[in-house]
Amino acid sequence: MSSCTIYKRELSSYFSQPTAYAIIVIFLLFSLGLTFTFGEFMRVGDSSLEWTFIFWHPWVYMLLAPAVGMKLWADEQRTGTIELLGTFPLSTWSAIIGKYLAAATVWLIALVLTFPIVCTVNYLGSPDNGAILSGYIGSFLVCCTFLAITMLVSACTRDQVVCLIVSVSICVLVLLCGYDPVTRELSKVLPPSIFEGVVALGIWDHFSSLSSGIFRLKDFIWFGSIISVCLLGTNAILSSKRA
Numbered sequence: 563m564s565s566c567t568i569y570k571r572e573l574s575s576y577f578s579q580p581t582a583y584a585i586i587v588i589f590l591l592f593s594l595g596l597t598f599t600f601g602e603f604m605r606v607g608d609s610s611l612e613w614t615f616i617f618w619h620p621w622v623y624m625l626l627a628p629a630v631g632m633k634l635w636a637d638e639q640r641t642g643t644i645e646l647l648g649t650f651p652l653s654t655w656s657a658i659i660g661k662y663l664a665a666a667t668v669w670l671i672a673l674v675l676t677f678p679i680v681c682t683v684n685y686l687g688s689p690d691n692g693a694i695l696s697g698y699i700g701s702f703l704v705c706c707t708f709l710a711i712t713m714l715v716s717a718c719t720r721d722q723v724v725c726l727i728v729s730v731s732i733c734v735l736v737l738l739c740g741y742d743p744v745t746r747e748l749s750k751v752l753p754p755s756i757f758e759g760v761v762a763l764g765i766w767d768h769f770s771s772l773s774s775g776i777f778r779l780k781d782f783i784w785f786g787s788i789i790s791v792c793l794l795g796t797n798a799i800l801s802s803k804r805a
Contacts, residue, residue, distance in 0.1 A: 568652070568660025569667075576630075576668050585630055586672040592622045593676060609689035615679055616697035616773045620765065623705045624737050628729035630668055631712030634661050635800065636722045654800045658793055662713055669705045673698060693775030700772025703785040704765060708733045710792035717799040740764020 576582035593615065597603045601614035608614040683689045712729040719725050738744045739760050749757050761767070768781040 564652070565656040565660040565663070568657050569664050572661050572664035573667055576664065581630070582668050582671075585626055585668065586675060589622060589626055589669075589672045590675060592626075593618055594679065596622075597679065607687075609683045609687045610693050610697070610775070611679065611683060611689070612693070612697060612773050612775075615676075616701055619701040620704050620737050620769060623701075623708050624733040625730060627669070627705050627708035628712045628715075628726050628733060630665050631709045632716060632722045632725040632729065634665060634713050635716040635796070636720050636725045655797050658713070658796055658800070662709065662793065665709050665713075666706055669709070670702065673702055673705075690775060696775045696777060697773040700769045700781075703772070703782075704769050707736075707765065707785055707788050707792075710789040711736070714792040714795045714799075717796045736763065736765050738764070740766030740768075742766075 596618040597615045601608075601618065603614040606614055680691075680694060683694075684691070708729075711732050712725065715729045715732070716725045719728075741764070745757075745761055745764075748760060752760065768778075768784045771778050771781055
């Protein structure tokens, strides 16, 4: 059994139940709804979609990404199928990669289904589609980061509700640490060294550069590092339980 087998099984389980469909529909309603309400898309005329559309994605992900990822390992532990999985000729790492990619694929499909907004701005004007693509990449990386965090939390508990609450709390903290209105207030009360450390943990600086159409190596390194650390942590926890 390989990562590919686990990936196919997990992806099939998402779409054989209402889970994936509900998440995709809710994401589309929230992201597009915020674009035309608080984002004031029609009034602002933001052809790059940076502030009217892409800006809202992390706020939606911090709630919905944990909803997709909370069952990744918590459910396996609750039902006891994690012990059955341990009897297969499959490494823990292969199972982690397969499950993680399946959850990420659900979100990739959700993002692709927002294509009408891209078609709309191309019909109404002449946007920089490279910048829009960059924003989508940043959006997907934020989602993948939140999924990795949720997977790590899921490996620690068999209760999906606990996993959801803890994961959402961590995602909110990671998101707010680099958000300008929050950092301005923190700079007034924290020493410079601590303040810089808090900001460095935040996701916003790395996401905002990509949503602006700016590709920086350090942003990809940051996302890759956080995701890798979470997946490696998941592997360490599950391997210790499997032993």
